[in-house]
Structure formats: C-alpha cells, structure tokens
Amino acid sequence: xxxxxxxxxxxxxxxxxxxxxxxxxxxxxxxxxxxxxxxxxxxxxxxxxxxxxxxxxxxxxxxxxxxxxxxxxxxxxxxxxxxxxxxxxxxxxxxxxxxxxxxxxxxxxxxxxxxxxxxxxxxxxxxxxxxxxxxxxxxxxxxxxxxxxxxxxxxxxxxxxxxxxxxxxxxxxxxxxxxxxxxxxxxxxxxxxxxxxxxxxxxxxxxxxxxxxxxxxxxxxxxxxxxxxxxxxxxxxxxxxxxxxxxxxxxxxxxxxxxxxxxxxxxxxxxxxxxxxxxxxxxxxxxxxxxxxxxxxxxxxxxxxxxxxxxxx
Numbered sequence: 001x002x003x004x005x006x007x008x009x010x011x012x013x014x015x016x017x018x019x020x021x022x023x024x025x026x027x028x029x030x031x032x033x034x035x036x037x038x039x040x041x042x043x044x045x046x047x048x049x050x051x052x053x054x055x056x057x058x059x060x061x062x063x064x065x066x067x068x069x070x071x072x073x074x075x076x077x078x079x080x081x082x083x084x085x086x087x088x089x090x091x092x093x094x095x096x097x098x099x100x101x102x103x104x105x106x107x108x109x110x111x112x113x114x115x116x117x118x119x120x121x122x123x124x125x126x127x128x129x130x131x132x133x134x135x136x137x138x139x140x141x142x143x144x145x146x147x148x149x150x151x152x153x154x155x156x157x158x159x160x161x162x163x164x165x166x167x168x169x170x171x172x173x174x175x176x177x178x179x180x181x182x183x184x185x186x187x188x189x190x191x192x193x194x195x196x197x198x199x200x201x202x203x204x205x206x207x208x209x210x211x212x213x214x215x216x217x218x219x220x221x222x223x224x225x226x227x228x229x230x231x232x233x234x235x236x237x238x239x240x241x242x243x244x245x246x247x248x249x250x251x252x253x254x255x256x257x258x259x260x261x262x263x264x265x266x267x268x269x270x271x272x273x274x275x276x277x278x279x280x281x282x283x284x285x286x287x288x289x290x291x292x293x294x295x296x297x298x299x300x301x302x303x304x305x306x307x308x309x310x311x312x313x
Contacts (some may be wrong), residue, residue: 052135054218056088058157059136063126064093067144068100074146075109081150087157092116092134094126124228124235131216131225137161139221143212147181149256156215159251166220167243167250169206170213176254198237198278206243206252209236213255220248227290234277241281245292 060078064071075091082089091113095103097120106113118129127141138160140153148170156168171177198209224242228235243250284290
C-alpha cells in the first residue's frame with residue numbers, strides 16, 4: 001500500500017453519535033449500514049454489517065473530553081506532521097460529552113478534520129466510536145495531548161501497509177523507547193503495578209497495554225472494536241485480549257514520550273475501576289462470553305458506497 005499525495009476530501013460535518021454501540025444512530029451524512037446474510041461452506045448463516053469502503057490511507061482518531069485548551073495544539077501538530085509526510089489522511093475527534101468548546105475545534109480546519117459528539121461514556125467508548133466510523137485503510141488513535149513523537153505513527157502505518165501485521169502497539173517498555181519528558185513518580189509506580197496485573201490476567205506478550213498510540217488495519221479495527229465492551233480507561237486491555245483471541249498478527253514498536261502525560265485519568269478515582277474492568281475481561285474470557293466468530297469480511301467492507309471527493313471548504 002503506497003501513501004498517496006494529499007488530496008481534498010468530502011467535508012463530513014460535525015454530528016452527534018450518542019450511542020457508540022450502534023452506528024445507525026449517527027446523523028447525516030449517514031453511512032450505508034445494513035444487515036447482510038452470507039451462507040458459509042457449512043451452511044451456517046452469519047450476519048455482518050456492511051461498512052462504508054475505505055476512501056483514504058490513514059485516519060487518526062483522537063478521543064477528547066474537555067480538551068479546549070490542549071486540543072488546538074494537537075490538531076496543529078497532526079496537520080503539520082501529516083502534511084509534511086504527504087499521506088492522504090483524516091483526523092477524527094470524538095468528543096466524549098465535553099462541557100467546553102471541544103466539539104467545535106475542528107470547525108474551519110478543512111475537509112480532513114471532523115468531530116463526532118457523543119454523550120459522556122468514557123475514553124473506551126469514544127475510541128470505539130471513532131474506530132467504527134473511521135474510513136482509513138489504516139486507523140490509529142492517540143491521546144488529546146499528543147504525548148508521543150509521531151514518528152511512531154509513521155512506523156506503525158508502514159508496518160500495516162507492508163502487510164507485516166494487522167495491529168501495532170506502541171510500547172514504552174522496549175529498550176529503544178525513550179522518555180524526553182519526566183513523569184510523576186506515583187503515575188510511574190501505578191503504571192508498573194497495572195502492567196504486572198495485566199500481564200497475569202490478559203497478556204504476557206503485550207506488556208504495555210496503556211500506551212496511547214496504537215495503529216490498526218481497517219479490518220482489524222472493525223473486528224476488534226465491534227466486540228469491545230469496556231467504556232473506561234482499561235479498554236486497551238480488552239483490545240489486547242481480542243487481538244490475541246482473533247489471532248490478528250501484531251507488532252510492538254518503540255515510542256518516544258515528548259510530553260508529560262496529563263490526561264483526565266485520576267489515580268484516586270480511576271485505579272480501582274480500571275482493575276475491576278481488567279478482571280471483567282478475564283471473567284468474560286473464561287466464561288466464553290466474547291463472540292469471536294462472524295468476523296467482518298473484507299468484501300463487505302469494500303462493497304459499500306463512498307461519496308466522491310470534492311474541493312475542501
């Protein structure tokens with residue numbers, strides 16, 4: 001897959017998507033969603049949604065909650081980097097019920113930038129919403145404060161474009177990773193404790209589940225995020241679990257932390273719920289509650305209608 005030169009794209013106006021679980025709740029322009037039945041070789045009828053076809057190379061999803069102060073610099077940084085890269089991209093902000101002007105910050109930035117607004121559900125719900133509605137051949141998500149050097153984004157995209165893997169996890173615990181901005185001691189300790197628990201309950205291979213830079217092929221994004229259930233900050237652990245169970249090939253790549261992580265996560269308020277959510281993933285896995293068959297076939301993804309491109313506003 002070769003990156004194309006930047007080109008103008010249709011302007012998708014900001015709209016509400018109050019229910020991330022059902023893409024049909026999204027307002028105009030409404031993608032073509034319908035239920036299709038396909039008979040397998042074993043005469044088992046399976047149902048899959050038809051999603052709109054990919055119409056550009058890379059979508060970057062940015063979940064945001066009350067990010068009026070930090071998000072403009074993040075959008076500027078993404079635009080500068082991606083324009084210099086020369087890839088055909090879109091940036092999709094998912095506003096998780098903010099009470100400030102977060103939902104308006106993509107207005108006036110041209111056709112490559114748009115926002116989905118939803119009721120406040122949590123970071124996991126916001127990322128899920130963005131992943132399901134993004135239409136890039138590859139889909140990444142990163143945090144609203146843009147904490148990582150974007151060269152990691154390019155590395156992840158190229159690995160997927162080359163067919164080396166379907167999922168790329170940024171990893172702060174690789175030898176090649178670097179920290180150029182100090183983190184608070186308590187957050188570092190909490191991260192190490194959380195990693196240890198996730199390693200025991202979810203994955204011994206992907207040991208830094210919470211790194212806020214991940215890249216997926218479109219198919220992998222749909223297969224994973226149409227199955228996720230966790231709306232809070234521990235959703236990454238569920239993503240890792242589903243990557244393993246769906247047998248999606250993955251890579252871990254080093255990242256460089258360039259900003260001190262200062263998200264809306266609070267150790268006092270979110271540590272226990274995160275641990276409970278990880279335990280929930282384990283319980284659901286042991287109970288066989290994840291539906292792993294009926295994956296989204298590529299032919300269904302590519303068969304849907306796409307709006308033609310036109311000059312940006």
